Amino acid sequence: MPNQELLPHLFRTEYRKIVSVLCRHFGFDQIEIAEDIASDTFLTAVETWGLNGIPPNPTAWLYHAAKNRAKNYLHRNSIYENKIVPGLQKNNSVIYLEEIDLSPQNINDSQLQMMFAICHPSISTEAQIGLSLRILCGFGIEEIAGAFLTNKETINKRLYRAKEKLWDEKIKIELPGPSEIDERLETVLKTVYLLFNEGYYSVSQNETLRKDLCLEAMRLCYMLVENKNTNKPQVNALLSLMCFHASRFEARFNKNGELILYEDQDVSLWDSDLIRKGEYFLNCSASGNTVSKYHMEAAIAYWHTQKEDTKEKWENILQLYNQLLQIEYSPIAALNRTYALSKANGKEEAIIEAEKLNLTEYRFYFTLLGELYIDIDNEKAKLSFQKALSLAKTRTDKQTIQKKIDKL
Amino acid sequence: MKEFIMLFRADYSKIPKDSPEEMQAMNKKWMDWIGGIEAQNISFERGKRLTPNGKIVRANGVITDGPYAEIKETVNGHATVKVESIEDAVKIAKVCPILTVGGNVEIREIDLL
Structure with missing residues (x-):
């Protein structure tokens, strides 16, 4: 080096x-x-x-x-x-x-315990992510500010306040006891997943930084898998999910940094090694009788590693979204479920369901409606894409939507 | 928000159960129906499904077996849903899969007092 x-x-x-x-x-x-x-x-x-x-x-x-x-x-x-x-x-x-x-053992234990101390429910998730980046991932204040699209002062203040809060709460650096661990682990996993998403869906143009955030999130999750106290099914499910997503990293952007949609991605750029790792951890997650939202999301991500549009693929994805929504509602899951519904049951049914969602502040809601109306009512498709365009924030998003309108 | 219970009634003999494929197709209809409700961020709780067999106990000591010869339709499941008004509950029930096998949904408001 x-x-x-x-x-x-x-x-x-x-x-x-x-x-x-x-x-x-x-x-x-x-x-x-x-x-x-x-x-x-x-x-x-x-x-x-x-x-x-x-x-x-x-x-x-x-x-x-x-x-x-x-x-x-x-x-x-x-x-x-x-x-x-x-x-x-x-x-x-x-x-x-x-x-x-x-010693390596003490280093590992200390980092794991630090993870639980930082991901303490008494501080906000934003502060948890910030502290994780600083203390567990060794990111500079400037890099953290870059990831959050804010300035150094804001991050410094945020981190200081978070530490102060943890001092007030007299947080100890230790693993929670067996009775507490599942609940505390949930906060830790949530932070790890948000950290990953911060990288995966970041608006930051810095591609190296985005990738680093994802890799760090996976590393933290891997540390949890390596320790017998925290090697739980939901942890393996989250790691599996992140492996599947990360496998498409190289295929998601073109040379100009523009987002390439899933359907248009070059499959040969997908990382087959990470896909296999994802499958391995998905198998590891299938023990015990807890089914977490990470299980559902990992299984959905698994089906997305099969590029071919089969009836079986979309039927499985639809049913997984049906179950995911019963565990936890999120607008994104609702929109993705409706997309899967159109693939499995047809566009007509999906349009009826989509209009019930009424998520009018989401750009994705209108891009979904636009997609569904293509070839059914192109005028409505155009109107939907135009609404999406008015809600899009980044240049890449605007370009992607504009291309859809031009095609009609 | 009000809470409503939905009682699903149908004639068991009309519910498709001749082949695993038919049963799976019916199951999918229910799952898609529930998924569609949850996708609207509506609080919906699936109740337990009931088997067709049962007994009715009456005060005079008469115990009769089901299925009940005198009435064709029996309750075979229930669910609870939280919505603003009974009209909203009706809207949800209108696309319930039980209707496709000639059944019906009875909606009753839960007395929270």
């Missing part, structure tokens, strides 16, 4: 590990100190490696440097606690100078 790529890469992979381990050691209320120590370690690496060249084992160098910094901090802190503030509290809680454990 070329030198100029090595440090950003290491930052991405190691920053979160150092922060998680230190934070678990110090306690969540010391998270800013843990972040400072980790940042300072990387700053020193930039300086030292620039002068002396890259050490033979860069990761070990970073761990060693972080450990020393943490020890110095603890040492200073204990002098302060023991000598400068003597006797103020009889049972003062001294932070002991025990060894900081940067």
